[in-house]
Amino acid sequence: MHCTKEDVIRAIAIYAVVVFLFVFLVCPLCTLFVKAFQNKEGAFVGFAQFIKYFQSKSLIQSISHTFFIAIMSTIISVTLAFFFSYALSRKNVPCKRLFQYIGMIPIFAPTMLLGIALIYLFGNKGIFTALGLQVALYGKVGIIIAESIYCFPVATTILMVAFSAADNRLYEAAETMGTSTLRKMMTITIPNVKYGLISALFVAFTYSFTDFGAPSVVGGNYNVLATDVYKQVVGQQNFNMGAVVGIILLFPAVLSFVVDRITNQKQSAAINSKSVPYQIKPDKKSDALATAFCICITLVMVVFFAVALFASLIKLWPYNLTFTISNYDLTKVASGSGFTAFKNSILISLITAVLGTIVTFVGAYMIEKNQKFGASRKTAYFLSITPLAIPGTVIGLSFIMFFNASQFNIPFLEGYVLQNPFHGIYGTIWIIVLANMIHFYSVPFSTAMTSLKRLDKEFETVSESLAVPFYRTLRKVTLPLCLPAICEMWVYFFVNSLVTVSAVVFLASPTAPIASVIIVSMEGAGQTAPAVAMCMLLLFINLLVRLLYEGIKVYWNKKKRVGVSRG
Structure with a gap:
């Protein structure tokens, strides 16, 4: 069977998404399940912990x-x-x-x-x-x-x-x-x-x-x-x-x-082409x-x-x-780590939004617009919607158990261990970025899938008949048409990453503090006013990001209407 350059690129892209989801979703969850059936010494105890x-x-x-x-x-x-x-x-x-x-x-x-x-x-x-x-x-x-x-x-x-x-x-x-x-x-x-x-x-x-x-x-x-x-x-x-x-x-x-x-x-399935929109009387x-x-x-x-x-x-x-306005002086709260935590949260949210949007869109594109590698596409789709069923608390727990371990004992092979190559990111902002990407993966993925399904399949058919590489069609046609959806995905990742606490409360460390976890600590220590001030700052940033997006969306719609009227 002849394998073209495009096939290789498609294979690399779809397998990269599958590997990413397997390593950072399946592996941590497996670690969580194994821990539940072990005691503190690591010995298998069955349902003893549940009992x-x-x-x-x-x-x-x-x-x-x-x-x-x-x-x-x-x-x-x-x-x-x-x-x-x-x-x-x-x-x-x-x-x-x-x-x-x-x-x-x-x-x-x-x-x-x-x-x-x-x-x-x-x-x-x-x-x-x-x-x-x-x-x-x-x-x-x-x-x-x-x-x-x-x-x-x-x-x-x-x-x-x-x-x-x-x-x-x-x-x-x-x-x-x-x-x-x-x-x-x-x-x-x-x-x-x-x-x-x-x-x-x-x-x-x-x-x-x-x-x-x-x-x-x-x-x-x-x-x-x-x-x-x-x-x-x-x-x-x-x-x-x-x-x-x-x-x-x-x-x-x-x-x-x-x-x-x-x-x-x-x-x-309940919506059909003959339905008439509701008229308000x-x-x-x-x-x-x-x-x-x-x-x-x-x-x-x-x-x-x-x-x-x-x-x-x-x-x-x-x-x-x-x-x-002294409550907003973050350099003086949380033992001086307030500003660092706030800065880290914005940085983490930006990185999560960029990387998350890229990974989810590439995954959705390879599943929806690629007709090859059927088994890999089905696997990628299943793994992509799975995070929707996993609470943030469970993701945080599974991450701390997976990344905190420097090595894993291989079952049934006593004395043999497997070194954890990802242990190094424990205690850094990258473990929080990855947790946020997995936690909020499914909704942007669904957004990308919906946007891609609306595009006429003729784009890919014509490109193929003209021997135009799929990545050129992606860059010249698909990405511009999906830009509103991509921006929506970016905003979703950013907004949720900035304020989430359930997943990251287990992952924040003194070397990588973040705002949402610091707020919990400050409120518990009686520093309520500075905690509120930090909450309000996070709220203002999210509202500003959302308002900017809404403004861009209005501009796009206006530009589209002008283009249609001229056409």
Whole structure:
């Protein structure tokens, strides 16, 4: 069989992606699973660690706490997101884009900020507490409120897409038959968005089930699995028990992933070429109620972040409300490592965004536009969507266990060891970059796949018939057409890498501190105002990056419309 230069390049590209995902996804996860079935000395003990875990009342209590928090947060966040998305999609609400953008703000902030803002509002010296509104903040109530706000934007994004897929013909037929508004909601609207609703429920459940940031701030003595695994690994250096908790955290996430994949496929199948876009009809009463609801939601968001901003600009809450910007002097916080941590976080996010975008796009291109190496393409696709099912906490755990080991014992070959060639990056920023790339890999990969699927396959066919190398077509045609999607991928990697804590809390070290982990330490040490200031800086940077991207997108769309009109 003749092998051309292009085949060699294709093979190198697809195998490089497979090797990358195998080494930095499969190998760490295998290490985590092996640790769960070993004792501290490395001897195989079967399910002894699991039995020990489930015999501990406090640890069993953590599981019940985690499920309770996740269920309550999911119900609250998805219910609010459902009506918020419905109002923006189906009612004449003014300033829709503004409401939507404000509702998305929690995505751009560390989850610790939500917990800290709650303390300023409902803590012992909080604003509403001083006004007589008593809330048992520390414990399940505080975590549920913080997680509900954290999950709200994610659920809203999913439901907005679901509502956009409505077929107006069904509503016209219902109106012709005199169907009431409530019945239309129950028989048309909810069945139409049921797959999106199920997806939102499972995604919100996974987010709240595995989050570390909010419970670490307002959890108090109310233990959940995410904080338990941190205490086991960082506090007690019990990696084996940490691996057990990591596997327990993995099960709900995997279930959520499977359901999400099934519902997404069914939702896509429900949209056809004959569908008519939904037409919003004026209704003063319902439009006014929808607007009022959107105002209430956005006011809550504004109050949360306005209070946090105010707290970062005063000397000492609530005793000295003098204006100051000293909290933003990062050189004087966290024992002088605040500025280094902040600088590292930006650097890590930039590197993650660049490398992550390149790797995911190349992987998606080789899977979608390459007709050769079928087995490798299927393997690459499976590995590419797998990170979506793995919580950040589990990725962080698996990374610390894999990279911390200088060598591995080879099973059944006593006395033989395998040296770990990647041990050298432990304790550096590169282990955090790799963890972020794996943690956030699947969503940008899906974005790239969607963008590539929209391109006409004739581009590759014509290029082949004219003997034009595929990499030239990629550079001249594919990349320019996919540029908006590539920018979206870059922004996604950057924004999430800057504020994530669940994966990197295990990987940050004194030699490579990062902002999100330093914030947890500062808040725990009582340096709340500087912690808020650092949170706000991260939020401002993410908002600035997103606004720049939105501005570029508007420019592209305007340029495209001008090109079409001239054509």
